[in-house]
Amino acid sequence: MKKLLLVFFLLLSHLGFSQTEVKREVVGRDIGQLKGIKISGRIIDEITGDALVGATVTVPELEINRITDNNGSFELILDRAEYNLQFRYVGYTTIDYPITAVGDGRISIKMLQEDFQLDDVVIYGSDPEKNIRSTDMGAITMSMNTMRELPPFLGEVDIIRSMATLPGVSQVGEASAGLNVRGGGADQNLIQFAGAPIYNPTHLFGLFTSFNADAVNGVTLYKSVIPARFGGRGSSILDIQPKAGSIAKWGGDLMVSNFSGKVGFNGPIVKDKVSIRGGFRGSYINWFLGALSNPDLKNSQANFYDGNLVISAPISEKNEFTYSYYTSYDDFAFSSDTTVSWKNNSHSLQWKSIVNDQIGFEVLGYYTQYDYSIFNRSGINDFDLNSGIKDYGIKAYLYYQFSETNKVTVGGDFKNLELQPGDLVPSMGEESGILPKKVQDEFGRESGVHFQHEFEIGEKFGMSYGARYDMYSYFGPRIVRQYGENQPISDGNAIGETTYGDGDEIQNYTGLGPRGSLRYSFSKSSSIKLGYNKMYQFIHLISNTATIAPTDVWKLSDNFLKPQIVDQVSFGFYNNFRGNIFETSIEVYYKDIQNVIEYKDGANLILQNNIETELVPANGRAYGVELYVKKNLGRLTGWVSYTYSRSLRQVITPFEEEIINDGDWYASNFDKPHDVTLIGNYKVSTNTSISATFGYSTGRPVTFPEAKFDYSGNSLAYFNRRNEQRLPDFHRLDLAVNFKLNGKGKFFDGDWTFSILNVYGRKNPFSLFFVDQLGAPPQALKLAVLGVPLPSISYSIKF
Incomplete structure (x- = not known):
């Protein structure tokens, strides 16, 4: 697709x-x-x-x-x-x-x-034949028009959830952040807006995507053979391009729903030369939380907003400058006195130039900051816990077009990473019962050079090959522990410390990542493709949850945590039928993942100055088959995707106490073998359409306690093998009706959308929690975020 x-x-x-x-x-x-x-x-x-x-x-x-x-x-x-x-x-x-x-x-x-x-x-x-003729594998571009035909989530087009309807792409639940692509974790996806990385792309723990669809021009997901100009993540690249304003006249748009609203404007700053586009979106979601059945959520409060600004200056036919700004903010207050907040801010400046008929280049600089915090206002033990990431760098590449079917691209990139893993500040000063604590900041640099050649040999063969050489440095200031040889890395085995000054190199890694794809066309309507891809990832999300949360810890590779290395092989067959009315494909893939991070049993991940003592290195593998059938034309359009996939982990170390599940392969937190999505859109008339989405997937793995025991007067749960059980299977039906109102004046023309999420009220479990019961192991209870049908209505206009 x-x-x-x-x-x-x-x-x-x-x-x-x-x-x-x-x-x-x-x-x-x-x-x-x-x-x-x-x-x-x-x-x-x-x-x-x-x-x-x-x-x-x-x-x-x-x-x-x-x-x-x-x-x-x-x-x-x-x-x-x-x-x-x-x-x-x-x-x-x-x-x-x-x-x-x-x-x-x-x-x-x-x-x-x-x-x-x-x-x-x-x-x-x-x-209609691009899927057949292209050498791209796993590169999917979804238009905003296609996304608007899907049932909206809480009244809005949702970019992340739209991508999750594609084969090989999934989410772990109804309120989950990020994507899981071909058996990879959420941190293995680089999500970038206007070239700047975004570390948390969600509002309200995943209920909303934090990208305003009206500010987006196009979305491309690379999940198989990733172009060499991209690096730093193991599973996929989600490239979101902003929409520029008009250089001819002023206009705007407005949308209101029962959950959120947004407004936008665009027009020329200098007519025919410089344009501006801005947008703002905010929520009024608290009434919805009050309607939920869960008492903790029912008594909670939430707020979010996001904004975009794009200034585009096509100063000539061959040169264009674009400045993009993106911001988002969330805060969520649980029914207790604890509030969680997170925010993104990013800036990017891009220069595109066409030197002559054969040569062109692109240069982009960016700055991204992600801050997340937890603060409590319960009384004497009030505190603020703050964390954050700064990511800034520059990218450049140049292409040379030998001919219409022969193109070479070369380039490079460089960026700095600064992480603040955690800073606990008591609000009451010396009177507080909480002591201040700060985890050491981390500093790293990533750089890479890349090369790619795309060409065709006649009408039958096409090929794309290239490589990326990644370089990474981890440097001070930092105090690094030393541990005894031939002993587990633990607090009890620490034997000393080494102090590194500002800018001192502590550890460096390099790696060559070749990639390529080959296409053979049997005819204009069918082809086969073979691809290979190798990626290096130097930043890790340390979490014992299945979805991104503000309490998670981002960690750079160091002398204890090696970079993740992902090798992927893919094979696909593509065929179009009945004059390209139907598009079909089948792809199979296998991934080998080295140095993926798993946590020790009973690990404490918050405010750990030496988090290596809580982690163990693991091997990973993922494999699957993806089937896709899409109907492009007619009153009824849509697609069916089915994915069978496995995502497995294995932990074997020289130390028995660190081995998980006796060294056997076990399911990762996001392993869901079966995943089915059905999408349909029916054009009732020129101005009216009905759309439906049905999704089914295997329940994700969980670990149940097998027994309980008393220790020092406390009743504790006993867990044996990890991820041996599963949540109940997920399934849900969403419906929407969209019609265009044609008024006498243009201002009154608009689109009405009525939707119902979870039509038959399925109580899909998002997570489990356990309660003690006398004379029995702890009993599991499930938390369902959307347990009832949820209607929404929205109205949007352009002026």
């Missing part, structure tokens, strides 16, 4: 659907060229000025299809002749554009939105 996900329904001209007529344009200066004429251009929305990502450019005379990139740009290599170009994009009027190519030149295309018209005759809005 790559960029071909963009589809739209248009009538032919004899059915009354108009096409824009354009007089034949002479492109380029006549300099005697006969072949190899380069025609480039950019496609934008005529009203808003937004770049149309994934639009299709067709040259019918040559049976050539091209897809616009993240900037709405495209390139064609033609011979000297007359052509009738066609431009298509989902929801927009098709444009016929006759040209006479006499030399290299550039054209600008402005497209107007058009309401969908329903009929049996349809035209594609993207290259």
Whole structure:
């Protein structure tokens, strides 16, 4: 499901659907060229000025299809002749554009939105064969139009949850943060907005995604063969690109629902040269918490907001600067006196340049800060517990286009990481019953250089290969413990300390990560692909929970914790049917994971200055089969995805007390063998559609106590083997109805969306907790976040 996900329904001209007529344009200066004429251009929305990502450019005379990139740009290599170009994009009027190519030149295309018209005759809005012809494996681009057809979560388009409907991508529950991709942990995904990493992409512990869909231009997930320009994570890259404002006129949007609201604006700062787009979203969620059945949640309070700002300056046809700012904030007060909060702030500045017909480059600098804290106001033991991450760096790459099907990319990147794992500050000073404590800060540097070559040999073969060389340094100031040789790493085996000064190197790691994919096409409608990918990860999320939480600890690789190394092999078969109306694929994969982190039995992870004493190194492996069937056209569209996968861990050390489950392989916290998603969208009329999502998955692993015993007057639970039991299976049905209100004035035109989450009131367990019972082992009780049908209504307008 790559960029071909963009589809739209248009009538032919004899059915009354108009096409824009354009007089034949002479492109380029006549300099005697006969072949190899380069025609480039950019496609934008005529009203808003937004770049149309994934639009299709067709040259019918040559049976050539091209897809616009993240900037709405495209390139064609033609011979000297007359052509009738066609431009298509989902929801927009098709444009016929006759040209006479006499030399290299550039054209600008402005497209107007058009309401969908329903009929049996349809035209594609993207290259219908790109999934067959591309060498990409596991690269999925989902358009915002596709996401808007899914039932909204609590009244809004949810980017993270939309990606979780794809094969090989899952979440551990209904209020879970992040994604689990092909058996990897949530920390193995690099989620970046406008090139800047985001460490917690959720509001309210995962109930909402912290990205405003109206500020997003496109979303691409890389889960198999990851391009060499990306590094630092083991499982996937989720690349979210912001939407620029119009350089032509001012406009805005407004959305209100029964849970949250948002407002946006965009327009030219300097007409036709510099644009701005801003947006703000906030919640009024407390009434919803009061409706929940769980008493702790029922008496809780929550607030969140997020904001975006994008300033884009296409100063020429060949140079564009873009500044992006993103912020989000959450606080959640439990029914007790404890409040949890977290916030993200990121800045990025990007420069894209086209040097000449063959060479272009991109440079991006960014700064990200993630802060998370817990504070208690119960009385004499009031405290603040603060943690945070600073991540800032620069990326650059240059490409050389030998020909239309032969391209080389080279580049590099560098970043600094600063972690504050924990700082406990008593609010009452000396009168407090809590002593202050600060965990040592951590400092690291990551850098890498990369190379990638993509080319085709005829129509049958395509290949992409490359490599990335990663370099990492862990440095002071820091006091590092020494432990006795041939002994477990524990507090009792510490024999000394070494003090490192500011900037002193403590440990360094390097690694070469080759990657590549090969494609063989049997025909225009079927192909097979084989891929290999190796990734290094130098930052770890230390957690004994299944989802990202503010209490988790982020930890850099050091002389005790080695970087994670992930090797993945993938194989896929892709086939389209009935003129590309149906798209199908089957992919199999195997991952080998080295140096993944597991925690010791009874580990205490909070405020640990020597957290290596609570951890053990583990091996991991993941494998699976992903089936995908998608219907692109007709009144009824949608897809079915099924994934069978396993995610396993093994802990074997020379010390018996550290071995988990007797050294046997056991399920990871997010191992869910069966995962099924069904998506359907039915166009009732031009202005009305009905959508449904059904999901089923195996319950995630848990560890039950097998007995209890008394120790020093306390009743304690006894746990034996880890993750041997499972929660009940998950399943849920969501429904939504969307219709467009056509008022007399444009301001009154808008979209109404009614949705019901959890239609039949399934009490899916998010977690278990245990209570003591006389004469029996502790009894498990489940916590369900959404245990009843949850209706929502939203109204959105553009002006």
